[in-house]
Amino acid sequence: MQLVKFKFYHNFFLIIISLFLMDQRSLFGMWFHEWAGLIVCLFYILHMLLNWGWIKETTKRLFGKLNAKAKLNYIMDLLLLVGYTLIIISGMAIGRTIDFSWMGFDPQHRMIYRSMHASVSMLVIIIMGIHLGLHWDWVLARFKRSK
Amino acid sequence: MIKRILYWVMVVAIVAGAVYSYQQVGFGRKTAMLFQSAFGSGGPGGGPPPGGNRGGEGRGMRSGGGPGDAPAGERGREGGPSAQGSREGSAPGVQEGGRAGGAPPGERGPQGDSAMQGAREGSGPNSQQGGERGAAPPGGRGGGPGGPGGIISLRNVIPYTIILAFCTLITVVIDRAVRRIFYSKTAA
Numbered sequence: 001m002q003l004v005k006f007k008f009y010h011n012f013f014l015i016i017i018s019l020f021l022m023d024q025r026s027l028f029g030m031w032f033h034e035w036a037g038l039i040v041c042l043f044y045i046l047h048m049l050l051n052w053g054w055i056k057e058t059t060k061r062l063f064g065k066l067n068a069k070a071k072l073n074y075i076m077d078l079l080l081l082v083g084y085t086l087i088i089i090s091g092m093a094i095g096r097t098i099d100f101s102w103m104g105f106d107p108q109h110r111m112i113y114r115s116m117h118a119s120v121s122m123l124v125i126i127i128m129g130i131h132l133g134l135h136w137d138w139v140l141a142r143f144k145r146s147k
Numbered sequence: 148m149i150k151r152i153l154y155w156v157m158v159v160a161i162v163a164g165a166v167y168s169y170q171q172v173g174f175g176r177k178t179a180m181l182f183q184s185a186f187g188s189g190g191p192g193g194g195p196p197p198g199g200n201r202g203g204e205g206r207g208m209r210s211g212g213g214p215g216d217a218p219a220g221e222r223g224r225e226g227g228p229s230a231q232g233s234r235e236g237s238a239p240g241v242q243e244g245g246r247a248g249g250a251p252p253g254e255r256g257p258q259g260d261s262a263m264q265g266a267r268e269g270s271g272p273n274s275q276q277g278g279e280r281g282a283a284p285p286g287g288r289g290g291g292p293g294g295p296g297g298i299i300s301l302r303n304v305i306p307y308t309i310i311l312a313f314c315t316l317i318t319v320v321i322d323r324a325v326r327r328i329f330y331s332k333t334a335a
Contacts, residue, residue: 019311023303069322119181122174125307129314136319 007050008142014043018128022121031097038098041088048081073134076127083124090117158316165313168306 017040020026024033048055058066058074092098093105093113105113132139169175 015311019304019307022307026300026303115177115180115183118177119179122172122177123181125311126314129311130318132311133315133318133322136315136322 003050004142008139010043010047010050014040014047015128015132017043018125022125034091034095034098037088037091041084044084069134073131076131076134079127080124080131083120083127086120087117087124090114090120161309161312161316164309168309171306172310174310 017036021033021037021040024030027033027036055077058070062071062074090113092100092103094110094117
């Protein structure tokens with residue numbers, strides 16, 4: 001029960017922080033945007049670890065007997081993973097307050113990374129909405145239980 | 148009954164808000180950038196609109212005035228040439244401007260307005276400074292948006308929240324509709 005509660009608050013935190021990270025001016029400026037963006041990665045990894053059982057089971061049964069909703073869910077999760085990975089990589093390439101030059105990003109392609117960072121984050125917010133919608137029953141159940 | 152009315156009011160508010168937010172955050176433009184860079188139509192120089200009015204978008208806002216404003220202005224000024232370059236569609240233009248300000252300016256063109264709004268509202272020195280820059284011509288000369296200038300600004304988050312709510316709502320509605328159809332079929 002405690003784990004479910006923790007999951008709920010953890011997910012709630014992820015949504016809120018993701019929304020704040022959508023605009024670098026919304027919380028403490030650019031340095032916060034960059035540092036928080038990096039740190040939030042760890043929370044996403046934790047999110048995956050907390051749901052590792054589901055990921056494992058669904059991966060095993062993906063091409064077998066699995067209902068359509070679970071398949072859609074899985075695809076959305078994969079897209080989210082790809083999206084966040086692209087956001088983080090492009091964010092590192094265009095970082096201003098943290099120096100990632102040691103990673104060897106070509107400054108000539110800064111504009112590409114920049115547009116990738118902006119546009120993928122837009123797509124990710126849509127996918128996140130779908131992800132949330134697919135788990136809406138779970139969210140409602142948590143709310144009802146907390147009452 | 149009241150619950151139902153509230154539900155529909157909320158739905159209408161989310162849908163209307165999403166349409167407004169879509170325009171507010173430049174959703175279409177930003178997502179189009181991905182395809183432009185992926186298929187090479189825009190190239191690093193970027194799409195057509197970015198150029199001019201994105202020119203000097205500002206760090207002023209991010210820094211909220213104060214010491215951070217100086218670099219902001221500089222970036223803006225550099226943005227101009229790149230903007231022009233991209234408008235002409237020439238790669239060299241991109242390189243020239245892209246160095247310092249060409250790329251970053253791109254994203255925030257529309258912010259000039261908000262900066263000006265901030266200035267008009269006259270809420271402190273930060274927003275006024277931003278306003279001045281925002282008012283600069285869209286040639287890329289320093290358009291630093293001032294905006295709220297605070298440490299925490301919820302205003303920038305609201306459009307994204309509404310878009311997220313909209314996508315969630317649509318998914319829930321479709322999910323329930325599909326379930327209803329599926330269950331009615333299996334029951335029959």
